[in-house]
Amino acid sequence: MFLGLDSSTQSLSAVVIDPAEGKITASSSVNFGKDLPDYGAPSGFIPGGKKGEVHADPRMWLDALDLLFTRLSGEVDLSRIQVIAGSGQQHGSVYVGEGFDEMLGNLDPSRGLSEQLEIHLSRKTSPIWMDTSTGEECAEITAATGGAAEVCARSGSIAIERFSGPQIRKFSKTDPAGYAATKSIHLVSSFIASVLAGKPLPIDFGDGAGMNLLNLAELGWDSGLLAATAPALGEKLLPPASCLAPQGTVSAYFFTKYGISRSCRVCPFTGDNPASLVGMGATSPGQAVISLGTSDTFFAAMTEPKTDPKGYGHVFGNPAGGFMSLICFRNGSLAREALRDELGADWSAFEKEALAATVDSAGKNLTLPFYGAEITPRHDFETPVTRFSDEPTPARRIRSLLEGQFLNMKLHSEWMGVATERIRLTGGASKHDGIAQLVADVFQAPVERLDVANSAALGAALIAAAAGGHDLVGLETVFCKPAADSLLLPDTTLAGKYSTALTDFRKLLEQTING
Ligand code: XUL
Numbered sequence: 001m002f003l004g005l006d007s008s009t010q011s012l013s014a015v016v017i018d019p020a021e022g023k024i025t026a027s028s029s030v031n032f033g034k035d036l037p038d039y040g041a042p043s044g045f046i047p048g049g050k051k052g053e054v055h056a057d058p059r060m061w062l063d064a065l066d067l068l069f070t071r072l073s074g075e076v077d078l079s080r081i082q083v084i085a086g087s088g089q090q091h092g093s094v095y096v097g098e099g100f101d102e103m104l105g106n107l108d109p110s111r112g113l114s115e116q117l118e119i120h121l122s123r124k125t126s127p128i129w130m131d132t133s134t135g136e137e138c139a140e141i142t143a144a145t146g147g148a149a150e151v152c153a154r155s156g157s158i159a160i161e162r163f164s165g166p167q168i169r170k171f172s173k174t175d176p177a178g179y180a181a182t183k184s185i186h187l188v189s190s191f192i193a194s195v196l197a198g199k200p201l202p203i204d205f206g207d208g209a210g211m212n213l214l215n216l217a218e219l220g221w222d223s224g225l226l227a228a229t230a231p232a233l234g235e236k237l238l239p240p241a242s243c244l245a246p247q248g249t250v251s252a253y254f255f256t257k258y259g260i261s262r263s264c265r266v267c268p269f270t271g272d273n274p275a276s277l278v279g280m281g282a283t284s285p286g287q288a289v290i291s292l293g294t295s296d297t298f299f300a301a302m303t304e305p306k307t308d309p310k311g312y313g314h315v316f317g318n319p320a321g322g323f324m325s326l327i328c329f330r331n332g333s334l335a336r337e338a339l340r341d342e343l344g345a346d347w348s349a350f351e352k353e354a355l356a357a358t359v360d361s362a363g364k365n366l367t368l369p370f371y372g373a374e375i376t377p378r379h380d381f382e383t384p385v386t387r388f389s390d391e392p393t394p395a396r397r398i399r400s401l402l403e404g405q406f407l408n409m410k411l412h413s414e415w416m417g418v419a420t421e422r423i424r425l426t427g428g429a430s431k432h433d434g435i436a437q438l439v440a441d442v443f444q445a446p447v448e449r450l451d452v453a454n455s456a457a458l459g460a461a462l463i464a465a466a467a468g469g470h471d472l473v474g475l476e477t478v479f480c481k482p483a484a485d486s487l488l489l490p491d492t493t494l495a496g497k498y499s500t501a502l503t504d505f506r507k508l509l510e511q512t513i514n515g
Contacts, residue, residue: 001081003084004086007064009056010031013030014029014072019475027457028075030068045128051133054132062112070258080261081260085461085463092164095185096122100183104199105251113253127171133170136170154217156307157307163212184238189203197250202241205240206271207316210271213229221240244472278458278459279455279457280450282299285302285418286421290424290430291427292332296328296332296409301318303323310412314326331371335405352433358399364390365386399438407501423448424447436449441494452480
């Protein structure tokens with residue numbers, strides 16, 4: 001059996017798989033807010049941060065690890081786990097001092113992890129991906145590296161507030177003594193993996209690419225970016241590695257306390273998005289995953305480390321080798337709900353029959369689907385901009401908004417240069433057949449829906465099995481099956497209309513942004 005863990009913003013989850021049976025054997029989860037209320041972090045982060053700061057308490061993640069293994073040991077024979085792999089919320093950084101590495105190997109199983117490790121944290125809290133407080137540091141790193149295009153060409157993204165490099169720079173500037181007392185800097189992923197292995201484990205390529213520090217072409221730390229970020233930073237990071245290659249076995253703390261086998265191996269952990277690419281069965285180029293949530297995301301495998309010339313999209317490592325894109329759209333369900341409420345409609349207006357009634361207006365009426373500031377493209381929109389050639393009935397407005405969302409996704413994923421042959425759709429709004437059909441029509445690609453409760457933890461379990469000798473693509477075929485009858489084929493008679501609509505949408509967007 002193989003175990004995958006995912007330490008996300010709100011919870012720590014586990015999925016155990018048995019590849020021989022092709023089954024998920026067990027799954028369990030610890031919700032930080034509900035299960036560890038003493039940390040006062042109902043949504044997994046410390047509320048009330050000032051000036052865009054969003055931090056979390058790393059001791060909470062350690063308590064969650066103890067609690068998760070206590071729960072799991074009651075559900076499954078942990079001595080049968082051969083390899084553990086995992087993932088963490090991306091970009092979050094953990095700062096540890098001189099005695100941390102030694103303590104990892106000497107943990108007392110009769111006590112908890114957090115009480116033994118807390119004195120070795122050189123920064124009490126960890127900035128996480130929701131933090132937007134490093135605008136100044138992003139500008140400084142960009143200037144010192146020779147411009148945004150250079151940072152993007154090297155690291156796969158322009159300097160981004162939540163990315164770990166700008167966060168590390170801010171710490172080094174605001175608390176130079178704390179920074180000097182920091183022997184190593186981990187990501188959430190490598191922090192948890194190191195605790196499990198009882199020794200420092202490296203950051204993997206997939207997650208490391210979310211730092212503005214990893215040189216994508218060389219898959220090593222970029223000396224120019226390190227120098228532009230903080231003093232002696234290279235000494236505080238282990239060379240990055242692949243999450244598919246186990247590095248050591250589980251520590252005495254874990255095998256003594258929870259009955260895991262002494263020979264159970266531990267892989268470097270990756271980021272939650274790279275792990276989700278695996279859990280959605282989409283590690284091969286040509287497939288894209290679209291997640292329709294509060295924000296929408298588009299991610300897909302790529303062979304070459306191409307970068308977005310406009311700087312909106314990000315490039316991370318693909319656990320299966322090569323790269324992946326991640327593009328976030330802030331106006332996802334927020335925009336769909338805003339229009340639904342404005343029209344006094346309900347979700348039935350987003351279903352197949354309702355949308356089929358307006359198919360004659362497909363691609364004819366344009367909506368820039370933004371009810372507030374957007375990040376792809378970066379612009380402070382206030383309300384949607386529309387250009388209708390038909391009478392704007394409520395039904396046509398809904399069709400046009402959805403078309404606008406998917407045209408915007410298509411437009412902003414073109415830089416990848418990968419033709420989308422199949423789309424795997426997930427997230428709350430994907431259950432509406434009408435929305436799913438519009439994705440198929442706009443992209444002119446078949447859409448499948450996957451009903452995976454935690455794609456990152458499942459992906460991590462598949463990575464563990466692959467590290468144990470199983471074929472990753474074979475595992476994806478077995479474990480990442482689309483829901484029965486969920487396949488939707490594109491209406492190919494609409495191809496020409498959406499191709500024209502894409503050109504018109506691009507023009508309208510440019511006119512609106514450039515005034
Ligand atoms: C990706 C990002 C989030 C986090 C948390 O860039 O910030 O998706 O990984 O899930």
